[in-house]
Amino acid sequence: MKKLFALMLVFTMVISMAACTKKEESAGSGEETKTEAKKVTLNTTTTYAGNDGNAQNFQDAVAAWESESGNKVNDSSSTSDETFKARVLADFETGSEPDVLFFFNGVDSNPLVEAGKVVSIEEIRKEFPDYASNMKDGMMGASPVDGKNYSVPVNGYWEGMFVNKEVCEAAGVEIPGPDTTWDEFLETCQKIKDAGYAPIAASLATVPHYWFEFSIYNYLTPATHNVLPGSVSDEHGTAWVNGLNDIKDLYERGFFPENTLTGTDDETVQMFIDNKAAFLIDGSWKVGGIEELTSNIDNFTVTYVPGNNDRKTTDIIGGLSSGYYITKKAWDDPDKRAAAVDFVSYMTTDELVSKFAEVSATALKNGSQVDESKLTSLAKDGLKLVQGATGMAGAVQDQIPAESRVPIFDGMPNLVTGKSDIKESVQEVLDSLSK
Amino acid sequence: MTSHIYKNKKLIIFFLAPAFLFILVFLYYPFIKNIFNSFQEISGLGSASKGWADPWYSNYTMLLKDTNMWVAFRNTLIMLVVTVFGQVGIALLLALLTDRITYGAKFFRIVYFFPIVISATALGLLFNLIFLYDKGMINQIREIFGAAALVDFKSKGIALFTMMAPVMWQYVGFYFIILVTGLNNISSDLYEAAAIDGATSYQQVKFISLPLLRNVTCTCIVLAVTGALKVFDLPWTMFPKGLPNGETWLTGTYMYYQVFNVNDVDYSSAIGVVIVILGVLLSKLVNTIFKEKEF
Known part of the structure; x- marks a missing residue:
């Protein structure tokens, strides 16, 4: 027992001496680098x-x-x-x-x-x-x-409409461009639907916000898009109601995939990649996403979301x-x-x-400083999209706290199916914002 | 020496104290705090309370008016029935069947128990792929047999079935093992005696296995009922945010949604309190109905 105790004492002493030596060493090096900032x-x-x-x-x-x-x-x-x-x-x-x-x-x-x-x-x-x-x-x-x-x-980021060229070609439609109007876009979607494809890849159940942004943008301008409505009946409130009605109209026309109210964003994006859907509104980050998902990047391009009213087609969302x-x-x-x-x-x-x-x-x-020679055709199209933009507005959803978005974002399936009233839901958002 | 340990109660308290403190700090304190929070106004997770709600019971009146909450109650009760009849019922059937076979019993025990070792989230992802609309396993099999249109298994009408089937399947193995253990404890002498008296296999099950398995079955039912009230992970993985159109809410998923998506901490606290009350009441009810018998 005594031997063990003595051994423990020796061990403790050795450890403390080592620690002291280390301390002295570090103190010494500290003197040499006194002017250097302390490492944190x-x-x-x-x-x-x-x-x-x-x-x-x-x-x-x-x-x-x-x-x-x-x-x-x-x-x-x-x-x-x-x-x-x-x-x-x-x-x-x-x-x-x-x-x-x-x-x-x-x-x-x-x-x-x-x-x-x-x-x-x-x-x-x-x-x-x-x-x-x-x-x-x-x-x-x-x-x-x-x-x-x-x-x-x-x-x-910027947001634009990604296009599956093969689907458009198979449906015999032109790829929407900077001059495409909303009505022309609706005609294009109808032709794509008639050809047996889903015109728009979107999960209204999980990611409805891209369509929300552009649909209300169509009733506003880059200068006014970021102004929150004061009431449901003022200019901005009306724009929101009209925009949401447009999404409902697209849903009723059958332009979204069958599982838009139940599928996830990943599922609808995969449909787009698999040549089953023609258009996908998403952000600049999706360029990399599509590059990863497909082996034929040249089959995809990105264009402007067709505009309506005072919003030019070339006015984009970004920031x-x-x-x-x-x-x-x-x-x-x-x-x-x-x-x-x-x-x-x-x-x-x-x-x-x-x-x-x-x-x-x-x-x-x-x-x-981007080396364009290293970019894919889709990434180059993205650069062209930004360069050709006539106006840019930030996403208005960034001004709405997450909890206030619930009635129209999480509630989008209810809005497009008529289970909830659009005006009342916009009012709910405004009520939440005013709290 | 041994008797001395049992006489000295201080020692027992010394060993019980850590677990008691742990449960006090991490269960009872949060629960009491949760009751308190349900009468407060808290705008976000981690945010300080803004004071008492106005009126102080407003979250509970809101709860009664909330249609999603009623959907969640309805679905949870359906889940409860599915759990009792689906999980325990199927487990009982499988246990009785495997108990009657000589060869391969071990194999079947492993096969039926296996789902319980997989995490619920992984199972949710697995069943998502099985029920996937485009390229899902079931839709592919249907295509092989000539079906032209794809079926959306998550659409209104069949969404509840799609959600509850995997939950039911997941826990069958758990109750199966408990029931098999119960069956193993029944003396083989009873079966031999019954066989000598000319009892058929059906009669042996009806008059020996089931009556002697009653207490084990009661325990399984109590566990199944309380488990049904807590189910969360698998349904949330497959049907986040109550999709489609809020048809698949359960009390657990709706409470989670209110905290993490709506940031309504006080309201979700009220839901939490109701879930606990509901759990205690139902457990009491089930315990009364399926009271264990002394043999």
Whole structure:
């Protein structure tokens, strides 16, 4: 027993001596690099995860920054959905927010700005004048709370109508172009339906928001699309009701797939890829998605969603809806302040933004540096779409909190089947917004 | 020494305390907090309460007026019936059948038990592929036999069947194993004596197996009823957001939807309270009806 006790004492002594030696060593090296910033571990969270096309790019960039800066990153990124938003907001509420986050700059960020939990770019620039200097201030996505910029955007988005050329050819119809009107589009859809194909690939059950945006856009203009209705009977409220009635009309004409009220977005997209549906409205991120899903990318192109009334067909939906925020918590930490600024600056260099953005919009002053020779025909068509756009409006849904969207987004199957009244549902959204 | 341990009650409390504390912190405290939250106004998950709801019982009156909630109640009760007759009934039948065979009994036990080891979410995805509209397994088989039109198994009318069939199938194996164990505990002497007296196989099942299996069957039914009230993962994977047109809501899925999609934390808390009350009442009712007998 005594022997064992003595052995334990010796072991403890050796361990403590080793620890002391290590401490002395680190103290010594600290003297040599006294001027260097202290190495820290940054807690980050972004939406570059799961199936996001830039998930790998983000991981690579983080690894490169860690290696260059000597700092560490503790990342908790996850797929962009309502659960992610809830988790981030809960983290802020409970005081366990990250140091840097890539988050939405619309109404979803209001609680962070209102609580003063994120730092404005204006404040950061007082100490770091070059912060986000490669970005156009007017495009960074000002906060709806006070109009100030808080986040530095990376890749923006545009929404357009993807077309399956083979289906159009088989149905004997022309691919809609910049001059195609809504009525011509309806005629085209009828011909496609008569030929035995589904004209529009869309899951109204799970992803109705693209059609919502463009349908109400057809009764507004790029300048007025982002104004929320004051009442169900004013100009914007009427536009919403008319737009939703147009979706109901498309449903009643049988232009959506048979399983539009029960199938998922993945199922209807697959129908589009499998030459069973002609058109698909989606975002710029779908270029990469289609490239992954098909072996014949040349069979697909992207064009403008046919316009109606005052909206030109070439007026598109697009913008920069997310960006990197530095939290007040990190800013107030003298060890983390510079590291957080350095991390965001690294992630938003011209080179990295161009890599992340590819064919989508950016806020870069010098524009995105894309090597067109490496792009597929579909990606090139996407670039042409943006270049030929006559107007751009952000998605109005970004101004509506998730819970307020429920009556018309989750309720879309009820609206198109007449189970719910469209006017009443729009009123429900407005009531929820006014709370 | 042994008797000393049992006499010293302090030691028993010492060993019981951690589990008691754990259940206190992670079950009873959240449950009481949940009751409190159901009378508050909380706009989002993680958000602080804005104070008492106006009126304080408003979530409960809203619950009575909410048509989706009534759909959820109706579907949950259907699920309950399906569970009792489908899961326990089929499990009982399979257990009786496998008990009568000499060869391959082990094989069938493994085959029937297997679904229970697969996660409900994985099963949901599996059945999604089976019932898929375009290129789904069943529709492909139908095509082979000459069917021209595809069937949407998730459409109104058959959506409930499509949702409940996998749930039923998943748990048959669980009750099957419990019932087989119960059957194994019945002495073979009884069957031998009955056979000597000239009883047929049917009579042996009717007059020996079923009466002696009564208590085990009662336990299975109580488990099935309480399980039916909690079912969530598989239906949510196959029918998110109550699609189509809110026809497939269950109390569990509707509560989840209210928290994570509608951000109505206080209302979902009220639903949670009602689910617990419903569970306690139904368990009590089932326990009374299927009271265990002393033999």
